[in-house]
Amino acid sequence: MSYFLLILIFGFRNEIQMANFNIDAKKETTYDAIVIGSGISGGWAAKELCEKGLKTLVLERGRIVEHVKDYPTMNIDPWDMELRGGLTPEEKKTYKSSIRSGWVGTETKHFFADDAANPYTEVKPFMWIRGHQMGGRSLLWGKQTYRWSDLDFEANAKDGHGVDWPIRYKDIAPWYEYVEKFAGISGEALGLPQLPDSHFLPPMELNCVEKHIKSRIEKDFPGRNMIIGRAAHLTEPLNGRGKCQYRNRCNRGCPYGAYFSSNAVTLPAANATGNLTIRPYSIVQSIIYDDAKGKATGVRIIDAETNEAIDYSAKIIFCNASTLSTTRILMNSTSSRFENGLGNDSGELGHNLMDHTYRVGALGKVDGFDDKYYKGRRPNGIYIPRYVNIDEKTKTDKFLRGFGFQGGGGRAGTQAAANIESFGANYKDNILKPGPWEFFITGFAECLPYHDNKVTLNNNVLDKWGQPTLSIDGEFKDNEKALNKQIQEDAVAMLEKSGLKDVVGFDNEHGFGYGVHEMGTARMGRDPKTSVLNEFNQVHGAKNVFVTDGACMTSSSCVNPSLTYMAITARAANHAVSELKKYNI
């Protein structure tokens, strides 16, 4: 590493050094609020509750990860790693689920959970990525951030699948704006009703091939747009965070704080209030419910290091353990009032699991740009917003709902060089030069909420701490298969019409979990008989318990959900504090 680089990094580190977190939850076991989990939604819950003056305890099942200080691989190059990113057979066992994503390597493995210590049962294939550390998967997410629209919030009501969302776009729009201004979302405004614009920082740039294909698609396929991804990457400094430096090393932790993570953004803000305590190694065993009071009084944890059971009490509890872990906690929280799990009067707890379809699309080669290249590794791609079933004109009878595309263009990497039927001096000199241009798109389709896509508590398989685990039983069905078929056909058509060569359509759908957009299993609804949560994410029958992570989702849309989790969480926290002040909870 050069001297100049060291100066850059350490100079920057000094600037953003933050106050230490209060991790001493030994003396005090009573708080105003408890937040279970510190990922994308938990970080927001902590920030909002702390800023509104509540003494807040965040329970994190893993270790502390302090921004910058705990990003050990953020600046290392391939040759700095003994195996250049490769994993040993033992490590492959530790990450036996998440490794299927293709994203686990030496440089990122410390942000993926130990799958061996935390087993689960795949009734049907399910790739589960978990982030058991402060910040959770906010250190690993894809940063794609899109608002949902009434096309999404009205979908269940219109076609009768699942139950109606208890909210509409107008209820959440101000909260989208609120979280966007603090998180920092870069992107381009389009004015599309099916994909409302966010409060944007300047968009990232398309490269020459992407610009070319954009113009072809928008000319040849009226009604379709191709834009740079809207993403939680700063393109301008914001609140002391630096802008993106185009290193594309996000999954190692960003020393500039340029992408949104709990570690860089919400938890430091919560900490600055003086109201935050974060307790690491705290596995929530259950939420304690008081039958007489008709509400929850606290949380029982197991210390992951000592196995000690400890109770913490609070007036309000936010569940943000991530979709399936939150549902597991609710299922494990039984009482004489809730024999089948907290808030499960409806019998819907654990049901209606959803994910997005993934890795169906097309890829091709692009001629005519061999004299062009780009500079920088942009951690973002292109987006083609949904264009089917958005109005009467675009309605199809082949399937319900719709899909969008993500993808991008670039010059081929070195793997492609192994296919060239040549070797020797000229071959070597040739592959030192940039490879041919390629471009691909892959669809993300909405999954209907099916009652029989579900998780159940499994008392036969226990985790390292003796706790029951989950059996996961979810699959894409006929509607999603029809969507995937259309995705591939449309992808091939768009690329061929845009003049690409050797266009290959592909369907690498492997089933649930690969989209890493698992949603549902504790859905919001209008009727306690058919839902687990009300319109403000309060558990039916335990109004001081809020679920604002992916578990709360009533449908899945086709667009990425994290921004919606942020907005729903901020909205629910605001409601919680207002109800607390009115002595309603």
Added chain:
Amino acid sequence: MNRRKALQKTGVLAGTAVLMPSLLSLLQSCKTESRLDWQPLFLTDDEAKTISTLIDMILPRTDTPGALDVKVDLFIDKVFAKTYDESGQQKIRTEIAAFNADCKNNFGEAFINLDEQDRMEVLKTAEASSGKFNDGVWGTTIGKQEPVGFYRSLKSMAIWAYFSSEEIGENILNYDPIPMGYQGCIPVSDVGNRWSL
């Protein structure tokens, strides 16, 4: 020069009992030439020589370093030793043995004992007959990947090891750890070789 050719050239292949001193030294020099100068973690010396010879032919030294200059063979041995499980390691041994068996069938000797011309023929045949890698999207292969065989796999590993080595990554390719911005359309002549990271 390999032993078999040396013997053929000197006409002593058919069982001459006594070797002349000059011939002895010639044979010894052949042996010295191909002696391994590093200690493999997993491969046997002969297997390592096979790998080293192959990758040297795929990525030879020109005005830029070759695969052996940046110790690609040592790294590949380490990958076999530390990232492959037992069955994967066994498969590699079997594949190298099968590769040499093919060489023996077609050219009469294991790969490292062939002369340069025969080795070239072996590689040309391997290029033409080996499977290809499917394209990948976001870290995973698209479609169903059929096995590509020993040669293509090794070539791919060699390219990975070569490009991810410090010398190539920092000095031969364009190394830009902190680009600071993104320019989506610049003349390729402004860059030259591909970006390193």
